[in-house]
Amino acid sequence: MRLMAEGLSARRGEDLIFNDISFALAAGEALVVTGPNGAGKSTLLRVLAGLLEPEGGRVRLEDGPSGFEHPRELSHYLGHRNAMKRELTVEENLTFWQRFLGDSPGGSGIGLVEAAEAVGLADIIHLPFGYLSAGQQRRMAMAKLIVAFRPIWLLDEPTAALDLSADRLFAGLVAAHLDRGGIVVAATHQPLGFAGAKSLEMTGFVH
Numbered sequence: 324m325r326l327m328a329e330g331l332s333a334r335r336g337e338d339l340i341f342n343d344i345s346f347a348l349a350a351g352e353a354l355v356v357t358g359p360n361g362a363g364k365s366t367l368l369r370v371l372a373g374l375l376e377p378e379g380g381r382v383r384l385e386d387g388p389s390g391f392e393h394p395r396e397l398s399h400y401l402g403h404r405n406a407m408k409r410e411l412t413v414e415e416n417l418t419f420w421q422r423f424l425g426d427s428p429g430g431s432g433i434g435l436v437e438a439a440e441a442v443g444l445a446d447i448i449h450l451p452f453g454y455l456s457a458g459q460q461r462r463m464a465m466a467k468l469i470v471a472f473r474p475i476w477l478l479d480e481p482t483a484a485l486d487l488s489a490d491r492l493f494a495g496l497v498a499a500h501l502d503r504g505g506i507v508v509a510a511t512h513q514p515l516g517f518a519g520a521k522s523l524e525m526t527g528f529v530h
């Protein structure tokens with residue numbers, strides 16, 4: 324399977340944010356997207372996730388599972404916010420996402436307790452999400468990536484608010500996902516330590 328971005332451009336309000344971005348990612352490949360604040364990294368991820376229509380170009384899958392045409396159907400999207408309800412417990416939040424997303428063909432998610440263990444927080448899954456520290460909340464958002472199997476991970480600033488050990492843990496989750504033939508696109512200001520990742524540097528407004 325390949326994730327194809329072909330001649331993508333995107334507009335926000337009056338401004339063309341980027342123009343003619345193309346790349347292809349095969350199974351097991353990662354793309355790290357860098358660039359200054361406002362360069363369009365989040366916009367690109369939202370286009371890949373199908374949350375924003377591109378102004379031009381297209382996003383598609385090549386040799387994907389039958390019946391799936393757009394990468395959004397096979398993607399986890401982790402935005403700046405964690406997409407968890409503060410009032411629900413961690414376990415309730417993860418259960419929701421596991422059921423809502425379901426598994427894509429070719430893999431299966433792991434149990435909630437196991438996923439919470441994998442991000443080092445098994446002892447607090449009974450707490451409301453809103454009680455967790457910023458770093459713990461981000462760790463739980465990482466657990467969402469492994470409770471339901473999705474071959475494509477679209478990650479916006481995934482390691483913001485993470486401490487060093489969570490950083491390493493996250494790099495391990497990504498490496499395991501790539502080893503299994505997953506595809507990862509991550510926008511970041513920090514080095515993520517993905518060995519062999521492709522890179523895309525965004526520069527900002529196109530006038």
Ligand SMILES: Nc1ncnc2c1ncn2[C@@H]1O[C@H](COP(=O)(O)OP(=O)(O)OP(=O)(O)O)[C@@H](O)[C@H]1O
Binds near residue numbers: 336360363364367
């Ligand atoms: N809904 C919107 N309407 C108009 N302009 C927008 C909208 N959303 C974003 N923008 C503008 O689009 C540009 C790109 O924003 P984007 O969030 O993609 O950048 P980024 O590279 O992810 O930045 P950061 O590193 O700060 O997260 C910015 O100038 C931003 O102000």
